[in-house]
Amino acid sequence: xxxxxxxxxxxxxxxxxxxxxxxxxxxxxxxxxxxxxxxxxxxxxxxxxxxxxxxxxxxxxxxxxxxxxxxxxxxxxxxxxxxxxxxxxxxxxxxxxxxxxxxxxxxxxxxxxxxxxxxxxxxxxxxxxxxxxxxxxxxxxxxxxxxxxxxxxxxxxxxxxxxxxxxxxxxxxxxxxxxxxxxxxxxxxxxxxxxxxxxxxxxxxxxxxxxxxxxxxxxxxxxxxxxxxxxxxxxxxxxxxxxxxxxxxxxxxxxxxxxxxxxxxxxxxxxxxxxxxxxxxxxxxxxxxxxxxxxxxxxxxxxxxxxxxxxxxxxxxxxxxxxxxxxxxxxxxxxxxxxxxxxxxxxxxxxxxxxxxxxx
Numbered sequence: 001x002x003x004x005x006x007x008x009x010x011x012x013x014x015x016x017x018x019x020x021x022x023x024x025x026x027x028x029x030x031x032x033x034x035x036x037x038x039x040x041x042x043x044x045x046x047x048x049x050x051x052x053x054x055x056x057x058x059x060x061x062x063x064x065x066x067x068x069x070x071x072x073x074x075x076x077x078x079x080x081x082x083x084x085x086x087x088x089x090x091x092x093x094x095x096x097x098x099x100x101x102x103x104x105x106x107x108x109x110x111x112x113x114x115x116x117x118x119x120x121x122x123x124x125x126x127x128x129x130x131x132x133x134x135x136x137x138x139x140x141x142x143x144x145x146x147x148x149x150x151x152x153x154x155x156x157x158x159x160x161x162x163x164x165x166x167x168x169x170x171x172x173x174x175x176x177x178x179x180x181x182x183x184x185x186x187x188x189x190x191x192x193x194x195x196x197x198x199x200x201x202x203x204x205x206x207x208x209x210x211x212x213x214x215x216x217x218x219x220x221x222x223x224x225x226x227x228x229x230x231x232x233x234x235x236x237x238x239x240x241x242x243x244x245x246x247x248x249x250x251x252x253x254x255x256x257x258x259x260x261x262x263x264x265x266x267x268x269x270x271x272x273x274x275x276x277x278x279x280x281x282x283x284x285x286x287x288x289x290x291x292x293x294x295x296x297x298x299x300x301x302x303x304x305x306x307x308x309x310x311x312x313x314x315x316x317x318x319x320x321x322x323x324x325x326x327x328x329x330x331x332x333x334x335x336x337x338x339x340x341x342x343x344x345x346x347x348x349x350x351x352x353x354x355x356x357x358x359x360x
Contacts, residue, residue, distance in 0.1 A: 028098035031069040034062050034082055034091075034108040037116060037127045038134065041066025042090075042108070046083040053079040053092065075100045082108040091115065147173055147183070154186050163193035181211035181218070185225050188232075197232050204229045223252035227260050234267040239276045242268065246280070250287070258288035265297045277301040281324075292331035296341065299324035303344055315348050322350040329353065 030049070034042040047068050049058040057078070060070035075098050082091040091108045098104055109115070116124060150173040157166035170187035177183060188203035208225045211217055226249035233242035246264035250257035261284035268277040281298035284291065302321040309316050325341040329352065332338060342352050 025101040026075070027071065028073040028075055028100055029069070029071040029103035030060065030073060030080070030098070030106060031103060032067070032105055032107045034066045034068065035110060036084075037110045037119070038130050039111050042082070042084055042110075045085070047106075047108075048081045048083055048089075049073065049078040050081065051076070051078060053081065053094075073098050080106050143176060147177055147180070151183065151186060154190065158186065158189055158193060161193060163190045166190035167194065179210060181207040181214070181221055181225070183207075184210065185221060185228065188225075189228050192228060192232055192235075195235070197236050200232050201229065201236075204232065219252045223249040223256065223260070226252065227263060230260075230264055231267045234264070234271045234273070237271065237273075239268070239273055243276065243280070250283075258284055258291055261287050262291060262294055265294050269297050269301065274301045274304055290331060292328045292335055295324045295328040295331065296335075296337050299328060299341065299344070303348075306348070317348040317350075322348065326350075326353055 030047070032047070034045055034047070036042055041064070042062055043064045043066060045062040045066075045068075047060045047062065047070070048056040049070075050056055058070060058073055060068045062068045077095050077097050080093045080096045081089050084090045091110060093106060096104065096106060116127065119127070150169045154166040154169040154173070157163070157169065167187065167190045170183055170190060173183045174180070174187060184203045184207035188200045188207060191197075191200035191203055204225055208222060208229070211221050211225070226245045230242045230245035230249065233239070233245055242264065246260050249260040253260070261280055265277055265280040265284050268280050278298055278301045281294040281301070284294035285298070299321055302318045302324060306315050306317045306321070308314070322345060325345050328335065329338055329341050345352055
C-alpha cells in the first residue's frame with residue numbers, strides 16, 4: 001500500500017513541477033538613460049553587456065533621448081559598458097547582477113563628480129566653460145521669455161487703450177533689455193496713446209536707431225516705427241516730418257503702403273491739416289483704389305474749403321469733392337459715413353449715383 005502512495009505522489013510532482021517552471025520568466029531585462037558630461041543625451045550609442053569587459057554578449061542601442069532598454073538577458077553578473085561610438089567605451093559598471101524576472105536600472109551619468117575628476121585637465125576645463133556658457137544661455141532664454149510675456153501684455157493693453165499699464169510694462173522691459181528696438185517701439189505707441197508726444201518721439205527714434213544699427217535690420221519693425229512717428233509728428237504740427245515718416249513706412253513695406261497712407265490721412269485730418277490730408281488721401285488711393293476711407297476723408301477736406309457764391313448763395317465745392325464722396329458711396333454704400341456723404345452731395349447740388357444708393 002505504501003508503494004502505491006509513493007508512486008502516486010511522484011506522479012503528481014512530475015506533473016506540477018514542469019507546469020510551474022514553464023510560467024516563470026527565466027531571463028532578465030535592463031533599462032536606463034545615458035547623458036554626457038554636459039547633461040546632453042547620448043544618442044545612437046550602445047550599451048554592451050559582457051563577462052570579460054570586451055566581448056559583447058548583449059548590445060542595446062540608445063535612442064535620440066539617450067534612453068535604452070533590453071531584454072532576453074541570461075541571468076548572471078556582467079560588465080555593463082556604454083559605447084558612445086563603435087569601439088569607443090566611455091563608461092562602464094562592473095559586477096552588475098541580473099536576476100531572472102527582474103528589470104535592472106543602469107544609468108550612465110557622465111556628469112557625476114567621480115567621472116569628471118578622471119577626465120584630462122583640458123577636458124575638465126572645456127567642460128566647465130561649456131557649462132558656464134549653457135548657464136548664461138539658459139539665463140538669457142529665461143529673460144527673453146519674460147520679455148516676450150511683457151511685450152504680449154503691453155500690446156494687449158495698447159489695443160485696449162490701457163496706455164498707463166502698457167507704459168509701466170515697457171519701461172520695465174526696456175530696463176531689462178535696452179537694446180531691443182521692438183520694446184521701445186511699443187513704449188512709444190503707449191506714450192502716444194497718453195498724448196505724451198515728446199516722450200513718444202524719443203522712444204520711437206531710439207527704436208529706429210537701434211534697429212537700423214543692428215546686424216539684421218527688420219523692415220517690419222522700422223515700418224511700424226515710422227508709422228507711429230508719423231502720428232506723433234502729425235499731432236505736433238510737424239507735417240513735413242509726418243509725411244516723410246509715412247513715406248518711409250510705405251517704402252519699407254510696399255505691401256502695406258495703403259494702410260500707412262490711410263493712417264497718414266486719418267491723423268492729418270484729425271489735426272486739421274486740410275491740404276496735407278488731401279495729399280495723403282491721394283497717396284492712399286493710388287496705393288489701393290478700392291479702400292473707401294481715403295475718398296471720404298479727401299471729400300471732407302475738400303468740402304472744408306468750399307465757398308458760397310455771393311450771387312446765388314449756393315455752396316461752391318472745390319473740384320473733386322463730388323467725385324470723392326460718390327466714390328466713397330460706391331465702395332461703401334452702407335458705410336458709417338454714407339448718410340453724411342449723401343447729405344453733402346445734396347447740399348452742393350450733386351446727385352447720388354443710383355447704382356450704389358439703391359442699397360441704402
